[in-house]
Each structure stands twice: as C-alpha cells, then as structure tokens.
Amino acid sequence: MIELALMVAPLLVVSGDGFSGWLALNDTIMGGSSSGVCRSGPSGLVLEAEVIETGGGFVSCRSPLFSPPLDLSAYRALQLDLLGDGRRYKLAVACADGVAGLTELIPGGLRWVSEFATSSEGLTTVEIPFEKLKASVRAQPMALPLLRFDPSRITRLQILHSKFGDDGRPNPGFRAGALRLGIEAIRAVP
Template identity: 35%
Template sequence: MAQPERKSWDVGRFLQTLSFFETIPVVSWLQHMVFGSSPPPPPQPQAGLIFDFSQPSSTLNQVWGALDDVVMGGVSASSFQMQDSAALFTGNVSTENSGGFASVRTRNFDPPLNLTGHTGIELRLKGDGQRYKFLVRDEDSWDSLAYTYSFDTVPNQWIEVRIPFNLMAPVFRAKTVADAKALNTARIRSLQLMLSKFEYNGALNPNFQPGEFRLLVRAIAVY
C-alpha cells in the first residue's frame, strides 16, 4: 500500500516560532540589541483578572504567539487576534505529517507571575464544542514540564471554566509525570491554550475534529 505523501514543511514558520519564544540564544540576543524586542512586563492581576481581552490591547501580539505542530514537522497553523471584545484563538489543525495540535502561548513572564493565595484559573470563553487544554509552566526552559487541564466547550455559548491548580496534571510532551513536584504558583512563567488530537499517555481527544477551529476568550482570571 502506498504511503500518504507528506506535505511540505514550513521551515520559515518553524524558525519564526523559535525566534519569538527566544529559544535560539544568538537570535534572541540580536533581537534585544537591534529591535529591543523584550516582551512587555507580566500582567498584574486587577480584581482577579490576569488578561482582560474585552478591552483593546496593543500588546497582544507581543505577549502571545502561535506554537503549533510545525515545531515537530506538522502543518497546523493558528493565530490569536482581538475580535468582538475578545481574543480569538483560531486556525486549522491538521494530522498530516504526524501532527495534530495548534496552540498559543505567552512568552516567558519576566519577572514571573505570582499567583499565590489563589485556588486556580478561571477562563471566560466561547468555543466550538471541541475539547481544549490550558497549560501553565513554572520553569524557564522552552521544553519543560507543563501543568495541564482539559476542558470541553459548548458550541457558540459563553461559559466559565474553573481550573483548580491542584487538579492540573503534570505533563511532559502529552505524557503524565507521576513523581513531578507541585506547581509553584509563586513563579508562573507562561500560560498556553491548545487544541490537540491527543489527551494524555497516547489516549485520543474524544471531541477532536481536524480542520478549522474557533475559541473566543474574553478573560483569563484567578479565583
């Protein structure tokens, strides 16, 4: 049986992703020296809000960037843009080239975000019926342990999703890590939203549909 033809890999988008998230030291140094491209200071929660996307933001694309399966040779593509008093996470997720995820992630907060004294994260969003993931990291490195929570959306309906810190699963590349340390909420380095074909440890996302997706996010808060 003939093998399916692999789609062309977008090397330029791969390098652009690594550059935005400052994973190549030399490129990062040049960015800082020539363009002054350091991300804005981390948000300071006001009345529990970390990101209030209902208000226009000129720094959205300086803080948040697409992190898709192009980093593994895939062809999925996503974006995060202001629309309808919210931030729209949208794009096309494809399982071609053994891929299957699209995501948007913040650049590392510097200094880290301190969320001590709070129970968890609250999302206010409207989705398309698919199951998404929210990820938090407390380490500086690019490919580090993430604390992850999966949630289902209701098609075209605004909902609130509460994510207790103590129920977030420690995960490395979609595999749970049984002996991981507890999340350090005093040192949050990045936040991430993801649509993935996979759940954890090889299990498939039961509500995943390849193709176009849409997730409107009005706010990311703490409670």
C-alpha cells in the same frame, strides 16, 4: 475568623488588548502541517486555525514569558471566559521550578495541564483548580514526585487543541479542520 479565601478578590490576569503579546505555536515545530494565528483586540484573543491530524495534530496560543513570574499563590484556580466551538481544549501552565531550572532541560519543557470542554454556542466559563493540573511533557503525563505545581512561579500560559488529552490518550473532543476559539478573559480565583 474569616477565611483568607473569602478576603481575596478574583485577579484579572489578562483580557482584551492585554493578549497582544500572545503568539501561535502549532505542530509545525515537530513536522506537522496545522496552521493557526492568534489575534488580539478589545474583545480578547481569537485563535483561528486549520488543524491537520497527520504529523502532529495541535494548535495553540501562548503568552509571552512572564518576568517576573506571576505569583498566584493566594488563589486556588484559573477561570477562563471562552467563546468555544464544542471542542475540548487544554490549559498548559509553565512554572519556574525552583530546582535549579532542571525542568527547563527537558526537551519541550514541563507543563502543568488540564483539559476542559467548550460549548458550541455562547460563552463558556471554565474553572481549572490548581490541584487538578497534571505534570506533562509533550502531551505525555510525567510522574514527578519531587515536583509540585507552584502557583507562585507561573512563567507562561498556553491554550491548546490537541489530539491528545491531559492523560496522554486520544482526546475524545479532538476534531481536525477549521477551528475558532475566543478567549475573553483569564482570572485567578480564590
């Protein structure tokens, strides 16, 4: 018998002009002074920013809300094709929780996050298994035994450069200053 994973082809979630609804979300929402913009085009999404550590220390690009939520339950991971700068970034995934929306009552919202490194030259392809995503609220890990990541209810994707890693500790790959990250494509892979 052939396993289901072998029968499922990768799914292109977003690429090229499909990033057109993505917007910057920076530490200015919490009193910081970093600035960043997201630009989309035929080659994908570019995040250009000036990261200021004091008062926040993060910049990001995030998707619009997916309605209906993305159902990626037939897949085991997200794969990102990036033109990086040698920094460490985080992928943050928001999900509808199926528990009467209780996680949406958490200020800042619950996100499922995982760190990844980029090369300073050429294309970096990273694969982030769903099982590696960690529950987090505002860069702080959360122990939530009743909640599990649900790949069938993904409502938003976000790429961040933050002074905090996915474990809540300082990100060893964080650097203040000018930043440029290209995101060519995001796929769901079996």
